[in-house]
Amino acid sequence: MARQEPFGDRLSDQGHHCEARGEAFVSNFGIFARRFALIVAAVLALAPLLSTPSHAAAKIQHLISPGGIEAWFVQDSTVPLIAMEYAFGGGATQDPADKAGVGNMVADTLDEGSGDLDSNTFHERLDRRAIELSFSSARDSFRGSLRMLKDNKDEAFDLLRMSLTSPHFDSADVERIRSQVISNLKRDTTNPSALAGRKFLEMAYGDHPYGRQANGTLESVPKIQIADLKDYVRRVLAKDTLKIAVVGDIDPASLGALLDKTFGGLPAKASLTPVPDIDAAKPPERAFIPLDVPQTVVTFGGPGLMRHDPNFMAAYVVNHILGGGGLSSRLYHEVREKRGLAYSVYESLLWMDHSALFVGNTGTRADRAGETVDAINKEIRKIAEDGPTQTELDEAKSYLKGSQMLALDTSSKLASALLQYQLDKLPIDYIEKRNAIVDAVTLDDVRKAAQRLWGQGLLTVIVGRAPQAAAQPAAATPPPTAKN
Known part of the structure; x- marks a missing residue:
């Protein structure tokens, strides 16, 4: 039986690989x-x-x-x-x-x-x-x-x-x-x-x-x-x-x-169809899908950084500060704690062989979808323009070096991690170097990474009850029809 892949990608998962049957x-x-x-x-x-x-x-x-x-x-x-x-x-x-x-x-x-x-x-x-x-x-x-x-x-x-x-x-x-x-x-x-x-x-x-x-x-x-x-x-x-x-x-x-x-009995060489490299569409862009459900879902993101990009670790660290740090992230503080707009909000870096993304997700009341999207955009613009503080950087680096130790507490989890290293084309001794790479990330590095990730804005998809004028893109509103 197929299992749900983690990423994706990923992502996924990617849950992403959540797939009950599928990705x-x-x-x-x-x-x-x-x-x-x-x-x-x-x-x-x-x-x-x-x-x-x-x-x-x-x-x-x-x-x-x-x-x-x-x-x-x-x-x-x-x-x-x-x-x-x-x-x-x-x-x-x-x-x-x-x-x-x-x-x-x-x-x-x-x-x-x-x-x-x-x-x-x-x-x-x-x-x-x-x-x-x-x-x-x-x-x-x-x-x-x-x-x-x-x-x-x-x-x-x-x-x-x-x-x-x-x-x-x-x-x-x-x-x-x-x-x-x-x-x-x-x-x-x-x-x-x-x-x-x-x-x-x-x-x-x-x-x-x-x-x-x-x-x-x-x-x-x-x-x-x-x-x-x-x-x-x-x-x-x-x-x-x-x-x-x-x-x-x-x-x-x-x-x-x-x-x-x-x-040993498998063919020596695969016969794969070439896949071209591609950059994700340039933000900003917004789409609205009407669906009669109790909670509106907002998915947002844009072009990311490839795993082999020299600035990847800086991007990973600053993404942790913005949306990957759970209860400590800026998005969680702004959207959940400060405004009470959603139960949770998160954002992840996803990288593939031929492209990369950052992707976030949240759910909110239909009548507050527009306010939620505005709050996310505001926080993303803020970190793109100003970057994080030195305190945020120090705390993120400390967390990334010392946390999640229980995440590899079984043979299966460790094997999955080692496979991912190979797929990411990292050397077998990367684990010896990784903490030093995290330590080497500077405030200037993360500010540059934040600008690369979030300086253009967001691709945003909103799925929920319609009509919600605040949640729909302006282009989705038809022009007035002249009366005879």
Whole structure:
């Protein structure tokens, strides 16, 4: 069964990956962004867990199997568990333009029977051994997760091997999964967060693959054929883009043999459709979607900074001050505590292989939507023009260096973090350097980053009851009609 990806992106999640079946980055953008922010915080907080260079070097190994399969590996015998996270390049960007959701359907059907096992028998084998196996199609990668007891590792890796190399895609299973996906998509048509996320991506990216829904649409999913699923597997699941992270009670030699057995039979090279780099649409721009729901949802954002940008850490720190710091953030203080406009408000940096965003979300009463948007815009203009204070910077740096230590308290969470480092193309010793990079961020750095992020204004999507003149963009009001 597919799982909800964290980011996204992300984001998402990205919650974003909230996706009940599919990617929250598109269909449940608000949840994805929140989860993505937590994952990013966990990844950036990895260094405090591995506090000294010698300990970090001893913990994380760059393993190369006899067959040449590479993995980042942490041998941990604290508990008899093994967790593996892995990803192939491509993801939802490899869906055909007119068939959004193919990767998501593949993720949902890979474990529905493979090799000589039908769907029921396959899942019985998983359940009998308490093996957790899942797949998901993120924006730029097709991901998988495997978790098992040490004694069940041979069977667990073999079931994964069969899923990747000989999936059945039986018609009855595909149609059952298709019905579930369509049901979720229909539910999203009345979900204000899903509608806001979808519209936001359309505004930001238009016809680019990032502007499409990763879990598909009510128009595209019915058109997906079994041949499309098989073609996706053939093109995307290959060794040259494979990234692996493993944490658990296994020795390097045994792990290397299992990696060769599991992934060695895959094609050597993927056949990916090139995806162009793109900048998100330039703010300001606003859209209003009328929907009769009790609470109006506001999603806002704009172009962000790529992970490899030299100013990324400064942007990450200042974003924490503005909207990523929970109860301590400026947006929370202004929107929730000072004005009582919303229960929560947050903002996250989301980066992908070919673009980057900052994205925020809140919910408020319909009659206060306009006031909420104005308050957010005012606070964003303020930090873009003046930057944060030295006290805010010092507190944010202290938090980012020392917090979220419990976020990596399981093998699965640590494996996810190590996979994200690889996807972000960071060196294996980054955890030794990360706190020094945070410390090196200056007040001038964060002021420049704030201007880059928020100096142009916002892309804003408002979903709620209409008419709300304060919440609708001026362009949405038709000109008066002359009377004869």
